[in-house]
Amino acid sequence: MAQSWGRKVIHSARASEDDVQPSSGASKEATAVYQNAGKAFALIEQHRTPPDPQAYALWYAYAAGEDAQVVERVDQLLANKTTLSPYDIDSIYQELLLPDTGQAATQSIGGAIEKEIESVLEIIQQSVSTNVTYQASLNDVETRLPDASSGGGLASLVSRLVSDNRRMIDTTKELSQGLSDSQKQLATLHQELEEVRNQCMRDPLTAIANRRAFDDRLEEEISHAFASGGKLCLAMADIDLFKQVNDNFGHQTGDSVLKMFAQCIKGNIKGHDMVARIGGEEFGIILPQTDVVSAYNLLVAIKSELKASEVPVEGDPTRIASVTASFGVARLEAGMTMRGLIEQADKYLYEAKKAGRDKVKAQGL
Template sequence: MEFGDGFDQADAYAERALALMRERKIPPTPKNFTVWYAYVGETIPDLRKAMDVLISNKQGFDPTQNAELYEKYFSSSDEGLAVQETGRKIEDQMTQILAMLGQASEGADDFEASLKSGLGAIAKSDGLGGIKAAVQQLVAETQKMQSSNQKLQEKLENSSSEIESLRQNLEEVQREAMTDALTGIANRKMFDAVLRRAAMEAMEDGAPLCLALTDIDFFKKFNDTYGHQTGDQVLKLVARIMKENVKGRDLAARYGGEEFGVILPHTAIADAKTVCEQIRNTVASKRIRNRQTGEEMGNITLSLGVALFRPGEPLSELIHRADEGLYFAKRHGRNQTVLEDQLDTIEAD
C-alpha cells in the first residue's frame, strides 16, 4: 500500500495516528501503524468504516484485532509484492536459459561450418600431411564443442535448480497468504475462494453444499479473565478440533476473531449437523487448564448455525442464513447447533 501524502500532511497523519494508538495502548509496530495511518488518512473507506464501528461499540484493539485488520486490508499487498518479486526472478532465469540456448545454437552452426570446411580440406588434400592437419582441426573443433556442451549443461542444471527453488518459494508465499497465522488453518481469504468454487461446483453437479458458522461462547469474557495469550491457545484448540473433524473436500477456516466457518460440499444438511455436533461435543469435552500454574479454567462451548446453499443465490444470502442460525443459538442458551430449517419452523409458528 502506497501513500502519496506530502511531508506536512504525512507528518500530521502520523502524529494523529500515534496519538490514537497511545490513547488505546496499541504498540506502534509497523503493521499497527500502517492500519492507523490509513484510518486517519481515510485512504481505505472500508477500513475506516470497520474501525469506526469498532470504536463506536467501544471494542478494544487487542493484538488479535489489530492483526486481523492488517491481514484483511493490507496482507494482499505483501503477498502481491512477494509474488511479483519471485516472478521477476523466474523471468530472469528464463532469459538466461534462452540466451544460453541461443549461444548453443550459434556454436552448433559454427561446428557444422567447421565440419564442412574440414571435410572439404580432406577431400582436396593431395597428401597425408594435409589430411592429418584437417583431421587435427576437426578433433580440436569437436573437443571445443564437447566442452561448450558440458558448460551449457551445467548452466542449465543450475538454472533448473534455481527455478525449482523459486517455484517452491512461490508456493510457500501463496500458502502463507491463505493460512491464518495464529491457528494454522485456512484464513478468510481462503474461505471466500473455496466457498465460491464450491458453489459453482454445486450448481454444475447438483450436489448439496452446506455452510456452518460457529462462534466460541463468552470468548470475550474468557479473554478478559485469563488474558489474550490463553485466549489464543483456546483459538488454536478449537481450530485443531475443527480441522480433525473435517475430511476430503471439507474446509475449516478462521472466519474472523473467535468465529470459524466450515464449508461442507456434497453434504446434506442432516449430515452437516452430524459434523457440527461432533465438533461441538469434542470442544465441550475439553477442560481448559493453565499448564504453568495448574489452574482449572473450566471448559468452552460453541454455538453453530448451518445453512444449505440454494443454487443461483448470492453467497451473502447463504452466509446470512448460517449467521442467523448461529445467533439464534447464542440467544437461546448457546452450546448448540441450529439449522436454517429450524428457523423456518420457528418463523412459521
C-alpha cells in the same frame, strides 16, 4: 519509546477534531490527512482505545473510510460493545492493515524465476550458435577434403577436425552443466513460491486456512455445486464469551483456545470439507456434498467435543474447561450468491447466540 508515543497520542486525543489543522497553503491531500488524524485521535478517546501505533493506524483507516473492510469490521464490533479490545485491534491490524509481505515475497521470487529463465534461454542460444559454428567447420573440412591429396594437407584437416570436436565436447559439457544448474535453481524457486503462496492462504496462529483462502474456496464450491447440481452447506462458528477468556487469563491462553477449536473442527471434517479462521474468534466451515441434517449432526459432535476439552493457562496450574461455541448452518439454494450464503449462515449463528449460546441453529431445523 512506545510509552512516549502513547503520551503524545493521549495529549493529542484530548484536543478536539477541529484543533488539528493544516498550515495555510496546504494541499487538499494534506488537509484530508490532518482532518483524518484529528478524527482518529477523537475516536481513540471516545472508545477508550489503548493509545499505541496499531490503534492509531486502525482509527485513521476507519476515519478515512477508504478501506470498506476496515469500516465494516469496526462497525460490526462496535454494534455489540462500546470499545475495541487490544485483541480486536491487533486482529484487524494483522489481517487488513499490515503490509502484504507475502505479495512482496512472491514478486521477489517471481523476479528470480524470470532471471533464471533468461539464463536458460541464453544457454540454449549459445548452444545453437556453437552448433552452427561447428557445422560450418565440418562443411569447410568436407569441401577441402577432396583437394587434400597430399599427406600433409590431409593431416592438417584431420587435426583441425579433432581440435574442433574436442572444443565442441568441452562447450557442450559446460552448457549442459549450466542448464542442469539452472533447472535445479528453477525447481528450488518454484518450491519457495509454492510455500509463500501456501503461507498467504494460511492463518499463522491456528495453521488452518485464512479468510482469503476461505473466500476463494467458497466461490469455487458454489460454482461447482450450481454446475453439478450438488449439495453445499456453510457453517459459521463463533467461540462464546471469548473476550472474557482474554480478559481473565491473557491473550496467550486465548490463542491456545483458538488453536484447540481449530484442531477440534479440523479433526472432525473430512474429504473436501474446509475450515478457515475468518477473523478473531469466528470460523467458517465449508461442507460440500453435505445436506443440512448431516451438517447439523457434525456440528453438534464438534460442539460436544469442544465443551469436553480443557485448555491449560500459561504459567498457572489452572485449566479452562467447558469452552463453548455457537454455530449457524445454511444450505446453498438456487440463485444464492456467496455473500447471501454467508449472511444466511451468520443469521443462524446470531440465533444460536441469542438462544443462550452453545447451540447449533440450522436452516429448517
